[in-house]
Amino acid sequence: MTAARVEYSVAEGPEVAVVMTPTANADEFAATIPGFGSPNSVRWHVSADSSVGNTVDDDDDGMYHHGTFTVIAGHDFDGATDEGWFGVVSSGGGGNQYWDRVDPAISPEYADPYEAYSPPNVFGLVLDPSGGLYPPGVWCELRSQPYDFTNVTGARLQYRRWLSVAPNDIATLRLNNFTAWQPGPS
Numbered sequence: 001m002t003a004a005r006v007e008y009s010v011a012e013g014p015e016v017a018v019v020m021t022p023t024a025n026a027d028e029f030a031a032t033i034p035g036f037g038s039p040n041s042v043r044w045h046v047s048a049d050s051s052v053g054n055t056v057d058d059d060d061d062g063m064y065h066h067g068t069f070t071v072i073a074g075h076d077f078d079g080a081t082d083e084g085w086f087g088v089v090s091s092g093g094g095g096n097q098y099w100d101r102v103d104p105a106i107s108p109e110y111a112d113p114y115e116a117y118s119p120p121n122v123f124g125l126v127l128d129p130s131g132g133l134y135p136p137g138v139w140c141e142l143r144s145q146p147y148d149f150t151n152v153t154g155a156r157l158q159y160r161r162w163l164s165v166a167p168n169d170i171a172t173l174r175l176n177n178f179t180a181w182q183p184g185p186s
């Protein structure tokens, strides 16, 4: 490697890049980021350049929470039940719904995840040993039960996703029917 940098953001603010410096160990780099007031959340990821000109970006962000951090609800989708989550097809699809709560490794589709962030299971669309893609012209939703945030301040949603969509399809994250995230057609 010829260079490495860590990019961090505080409380989902703008990313700041810090150049990492080589340590005494071969191919090892280190950097220090400043301290922050509490409570706070810091997200970071690392990218590096190789001697042949390639840049590798670690797309698996790290996350550090400092201060009193209370988990109001959490789901790894690995329990005995769906924990109140349910699939809905709000248009198209002929009344079928396509969400599966399984180990994604069962799917032979190259675009599907090969493992869960929290093994073994994820919720995903058409994760089937015989393969399969979501059908065209369908709006598929995975919904949670409602959560009571009475007297809660500073609530945030954190999740892991794997997104593979067909050209011109869109993915959307909605909270209280407010579009919180939508990367646009891909």
Ligand SMILES: [Ca+2]
Pocket (backbone or CB within 6 Å): 076, 077, 078, 116, 117, 118, 119, 120, 121, 122
């Ligand atoms: Ca899981």
